[in-house]
Amino acid sequence: ETGVTQSPTHLIKTRGQQVTLRCSSQSGHNTVSWYQQALGQGPQFIFQYYREEENGRGNFPPRFSGLQFPNYSSELNVNALELDDSALYLCASGRQGGKGDTIYFGEGSWLTVV
Amino acid sequence: TQLLEQSPQFLSIQEGENLTVYCNSSSVFSSLQWYRQEPGEGPVLLVTVVTGGEVKKLKRLTFQFGDARKDSSLHITAAQPGDTGLYLCAGGGFQKLVFGTGTRLLVSP
Numbered sequence: 670e671t672g673v674t675q676s677p678t679h680l681i682k683t684r685g686q687q688v689t690l691r692c693s694s695q696s697g698h699n700t701v702s703w704y705q706q707a708l709g710q711g712p713q714f715i716f717q718y719y720r721e722e723e724n725g726r727g728n729f730p731p732r733f734s735g736l737q738f739p740n741y742s743s744e745l746n747v748n749a750l751e752l753d754d755s756a757l758y759l760c761a762s763g764r765q766g767g768k769g770d771t772i773y774f775g776e777g778s779w780l781t782v783v
Numbered sequence: 784t785q786l787l788e789q790s791p792q793f794l795s796i797q798e799g800e801n802l803t804v805y806c807n808s809s810s811v812f813s814s815l816q817w818y819r820q821e822p823g824e825g826p827v828l829l830v831t832v833v834t835g836g837e838v839k840k841l842k843r844l845t846f847q848f849g850d851a852r853k854d855s856s857l858h859i860t861a862a863q864p865g866d867t868g869l870y871l872c873a874g875g876g877f878q879k880l881v882f883g884t885g886t887r888l889l890v891s892p
Contacts, residue, residue: 671827711885
């Protein structure tokens with residue numbers, strides 16, 4: 670139990686549609702990152718939010734966007750879905766500036782694009 | 784671009800055997816982390832190594848960070864079926880992690 674919850678756990682979308690994935694972090698976690706994990710591969714960093722501002726971005730196009738809210742929740746939005754967007758999307762949160770560097774992953778949202 | 788290569792990609796062994804997983808890069812990392820991920824779950828942190836040459840033990844798991852901080856290894860002694868999972872090394876800034884390609888371990892009774 671990491672205290673990081675994601676929703677939905679599974680969803681199927683059609684190519685061209687838009688999707689919103691949600692993450693609820695532990696209280697006090699001021700940093701959240703999103704990762705994409707394709708089948709059989711390691712997670713790839715999409716972007717990070719720190720105190721509600723984007724704080725770094727991986728090699729993903731602008732149609733991947735996010736929001737972080739004051740209540741320690743966050744969203745990942747993907748527009749114009751493509752087949753290759755099918756993957757497990759992981760949210761990770763932690764407290765930057767706190768003791769230690771442990772980050773906690775949610776169980777992920779499985780997205781299938783057909 | 785920092786890359787982490789893991790080997791082997793897949794390992795199938797019998798209970799009681801020993802194994803080593805390698806994580807290599809051409810880049811220097813200030814620290815490396817090892818995670819284990821089980822099906823349907825997110826990665827769970829096993830250990831963080833920070834100092835070149837550092838060795839950390841977690842029960843039957845031994846983690847080593849290379850002297851040059853470019854590589855790391857995970858050694859499991861007397862593997863058990865409960866060790867089955869995807870092992871990932873990762874490095875980089877706080878939460879902006881670069882993950883390795885992963886090693887999928889299957890331990891059969």
